[in-house]
Each structure stands twice: as C-alpha cells, then as structure tokens.
Amino acid sequence: MPAPSLHDRLQQLDWARIEQALDQDGCARLEGLLTPAQCQALSRLYQSPELFRSKVIMARHGFGRGQYQYFGYPLPEPVAQLRQLLYPRLVDQANRWNRLMNIDVQYPMQHAAFIQRCHDAGQMRPTPLLLQYGPGDYNCLHQDLYGEHVFPLQVAFLLSQPGSDFSGGELVLTEQRPRMQSRPQVIGLKQGDGLVFAVHHRPVAGARGHYRVTLRHGVSRVHSGQRHTLGVIFHDAL
Numbered sequence: 001m002p003a004p005s006l007h008d009r010l011q012q013l014d015w016a017r018i019e020q021a022l023d024q025d026g027c028a029r030l031e032g033l034l035t036p037a038q039c040q041a042l043s044r045l046y047q048s049p050e051l052f053r054s055k056v057i058m059a060r061h062g063f064g065r066g067q068y069q070y071f072g073y074p075l076p077e078p079v080a081q082l083r084q085l086l087y088p089r090l091v092d093q094a095n096r097w098n099r100l101m102n103i104d105v106q107y108p109m110q111h112a113a114f115i116q117r118c119h120d121a122g123q124m125r126p127t128p129l130l131l132q133y134g135p136g137d138y139n140c141l142h143q144d145l146y147g148e149h150v151f152p153l154q155v156a157f158l159l160s161q162p163g164s165d166f167s168g169g170e171l172v173l174t175e176q177r178p179r180m181q182s183r184p185q186v187i188g189l190k191q192g193d194g195l196v197f198a199v200h201h202r203p204v205a206g207a208r209g210h211y212r213v214t215l216r217h218g219v220s221r222v223h224s225g226q227r228h229t230l231g232v233i234f235h236d237a238l
Contacts, residue, residue, distance in 0.1 A: 006078075009033055010085055018196065019093055022153075025185065026202045026215050027173055030155070030194035039159040039191050042078060043228040046130050051076060053125060058139065064218070066137035068231075070129045079128050082155070082232050087111035090153045090196065090234075097152055100203035100210040107151065111234065114151065118236040123147040127233040131219075133169055134226055139219035141174055143200050146237030155196050156217075158189040159228040165191075166225030173197060176214045177204065186220070199233075 004012070013030060021028035034042070045051055046069065053072035058064045071079060088109060095106050108114050118124070127146060131139070144154060160166055171187040187195055197217060203210040219229075 003035060006033070006081060007085060010089065015089065022093060022196065022198075022202075026175060026213070027185065027187065027195055027197035029187075029189070030196060032190070032192050033194050034157055034159070034192040036161075036191060038078065039157075039228075042130070042157075042230055043159045045076060046132055046228065052130075058137075062140070063142065064137070064139040066131065066133040066139060066219075066222075068129050068131040070237075071126055073126050075126060075128060079230070079232070082157075082230075083128065083234060084111050086155055086232060087114070087151075087234050090151075094152050097203050101201070101212050114149075114234065115236060118147070118149045121148055123149055123236040123238050125237040127231075127235065127237050129231045129233075131229040131231065132226065133166070133219065133222045133229075135222055135224050137219075137227075138169075138221040141172070141216040141218040143216055144231070144233050145200060146233075146235060149235050150199060151234035152199050152202070153196055154199050154234065155194045155232040157194045157230040157232070158191055159230055160226065161191040162188070164225075166222055166227040168221055168223035169227045170220045171195060172218050172220055174216050176216075178211060178213075194232075 018028040051071055052069040055069045056067060058066050091107050091109055098105050173185040175183045189195060198215045201212045201214045204213050
C-alpha cells in the first residue's frame with residue numbers, strides 16, 4: 001500500500017487541537033507531516049545553488065551563526081505544495097486573529113490570490129528558505145517581516161533527526177505581553193514535524209477584550225552535527 005500523500009496526512013491532523021494550541025500558545029505542532037525520505041530529499045536541495053535566489057551567512061549581519069538560502073521561483077514542487085496546501089488550512093485562523101486585534105486586513109481563501117496581492121505591492125521575491133546549522137551555530141530571536149503584506153502564521157519543518165544528526169538546536173519562541181516580562185518556549189521537534197507559529201503578534205483575551213502580544217523566534221546553539229530546517233513563509237518579500 002502506498003504511503004499517504006501530503007494532502008492525506010494534512011487531513012488526518014487534528015485541526016481543532018491545532019487551532020486551540022495556536023490560540024493558547026501562539027504555536028502548534030504538525031507531527032510527522034513529512035516522511036524521513038522527504039526530509040532527506042529537502043535537505044539535499046541545499047547543495048543545489050541554482051534553486052536559490054540568495055544566500056545569507058548569519059554572522060555577517062549579526063543574525064547569529066549558521067547560514068540559509070532563499071528559494072527562487074519556480075519553487076521546488078515539495079515546497080510549492082506545502083505552501084499551497086497549508087495556507088487554506090490556516091487562513092481562517094489568520095482572519096479571525098486580525099478581527100480580534102482590530103486589524104483591518106482579511107486574507108483571500110487561496111494562496112495564489114494572496115501572492116498576487118503581495119506582487120501588486122512590489123513584494124515579488126519568494127521567502128521559503130532552507131537553513132543549515134553546524135556545531136556552535138544559532139539563530140538570534142527575530143521576526144520574518146518582508147514588507148507591508150504579512151501573513152500572520154508561518155511553518156518551520158525540522159528535516160534532521162535530533163540525537164542522531166545533531167544535538168542542541170532547539171526552536172525557541174518568546175512572547176512579550178504589555179507590562180509583563182517575556183515568556184519563553186523551547187520546542188523539541190522530531191524529524192518531519194512542523195511547527196506553526198505566529199510571525200509577528202497574536203491576540204490574547206484580557207479583562208477588557210483581546211490585546212496583542214509580540215512574538216519572536218530563534219534557534220538555540222547546536223552542540224554537534226548538522227541541522228537542516230525548511231521555513232515556509234506565505235508572504236513574499238520586497
């Protein structure tokens with residue numbers, strides 16, 4: 001019997017639980033969405049420079065240590081498929097969050113229409129990326145904002161096997177609430193897991209309605225081995 005397709009695996013996820021986790025913590029796991037073979041194939045793409053529009057050495061910009069490459073158009077089929085299939089699963093959540101935060105932006109139901117909105121505003125460069133970390137590498141806390149049009153959720157997929165391919169290198173999220181200290185979360189993912197998380201801010205219920213909290217994400221120091229991650233960002237860049 002053939003393995004379930006990506007579309008089938010997405011359908012099998014508990015999306016009510018995912019929505020609840022996003023509302024509670026600003027992030028939610030997509031467990032085992034990619035197979036080990038898919039993870040390995042995506043990792044190998046890092047060695048194909050013709051697929052990418054640019055390469056960033058983090059230390060040169062004060063971003064941390066390590067490197068990453070942004071894919072160019074046309075995106076490789078697995079990356080394009082993830083973007084196209086995940087967006088419709090997340091768009092209702094994104095629109096609901098904006099309404100709760102009194103942000104007068106609503107997103108179209110199909111990703112192609114949202115990308116056209118980005119391109120019409122001059123945001124024409126694709127943002128999905130592959131990241132590569134070695135011993136001692138890390139990624140400083142940041143937000144992936146590339147222009148006026150920002151989809152409020154993104155997904156990171158761990159392509160390497162913790163404890164076998166690398167050690168250390170946990171995904172870190174911080175949340176800054178008004179007049180409160182930052183709340184950290186350290187996320188331990190398995191190979192093939194995705195993490196959906198807020199790009200910039202999310203709504204939290206308070207005594208006088210919902211208010212915005214600001215999120216940032218990064219990666220703790222890798223102790224050994226090599227760690228690859230696929231980042232799926234739904235807006236394009238200026």
